[in-house]
Amino acid sequence: MTETTGLYNSVAPLRNVTALVTLIHRVNGRTLGLPGMATFYGYSGFGKTTAAVYAANKFNALQVQVKESWTGKKLCHAILGEMSLTPAKTIADMVDQIAQELMFSEKVLLVDDAQYLVKRSIIGILRDIYESSGNTIILIGEENLPQDLQRWENIHGRMLDWVPALPACMADLDHLAGMYCPKVTLDPDFKDHILKASQHSIRRVCVNLGKVAEFARTRGVEQVDISNWGDREFFACAAPKPRRELA
Numbered sequence: 243m244t245e246t247t248g249l250y251n252s253v254a255p256l257r258n259v260t261a262l263v264t265l266i267h268r269v270n271g272r273t274l275g276l277p278g279m280a281t282f283y284g285y286s287g288f289g290k291t292t293a294a295v296y297a298a299n300k301f302n303a304l305q306v307q308v309k310e311s312w313t314g315k316k317l318c319h320a321i322l323g324e325m326s327l328t329p330a331k332t333i334a335d336m337v338d339q340i341a342q343e344l345m346f347s348e349k350v351l352l353v354d355d356a357q358y359l360v361k362r363s364i365i366g367i368l369r370d371i372y373e374s375s376g377n378t379i380i381l382i383g384e385e386n387l388p389q390d391l392q393r394w395e396n397i398h399g400r401m402l403d404w405v406p407a408l409p410a411c412m413a414d415l416d417h418l419a420g421m422y423c424p425k426v427t428l429d430p431d432f433k434d435h436i437l438k439a440s441q442h443s444i445r446r447v448c449v450n451l452g453k454v455a456e457f458a459r460t461r462g463v464e465q466v467d468i469s470n471w472g473d474r475e476f477f478a479c480a481a482p483k484p485r486r487e488l489a
Contacts, residue, residue, distance in 0.1 A: 284407025
């Protein structure tokens, strides 16, 4: 097992990982005639991409992470690259290639940062792929993705479900503390302080647990609470305040 695979397997207990895995199981096991697309959405920092990488490993799925600059051609190239196939010359032929391979392989297709496909008005390519293959396709994106998809009724109507990524909870923090500061005991009130200061963002919880581990290491302490942490700041959503100019 590679280091990366080991890292992502270790996040299995996180509740958003569980939520995405459960969603994929539901779509894969849907009754004949029900739609095979679904959307996993939420705010930045909630761990959606981490969940997607874990799910890709668990289901041996195909995963692409869309960039804002992508065109329809680039999207098709990226999916075909995951399939190790040489792209055809036209988008229409590439869509047929992708659909045919999905039919034969029966693999799930995970499309992360799908909001960019809506923004670029190329989301219809995924509809064509789904209609031609019938395979499970999961869109992963920002909080407003379900509302943005309402402009595309022929995709909106093919969704089996919309599942929101949830804010980090104390169980998530406890699990991540074992990864990012395993040799440090955290006082319960201090853990609550970390969670609130991180604004329940998985990404910021990880960053702040790293800061706690560094603090414990440099101070030579094995337990951290509010009293010995003092007024030190955590990494939060707000940008730092401007500094005064030197006289």
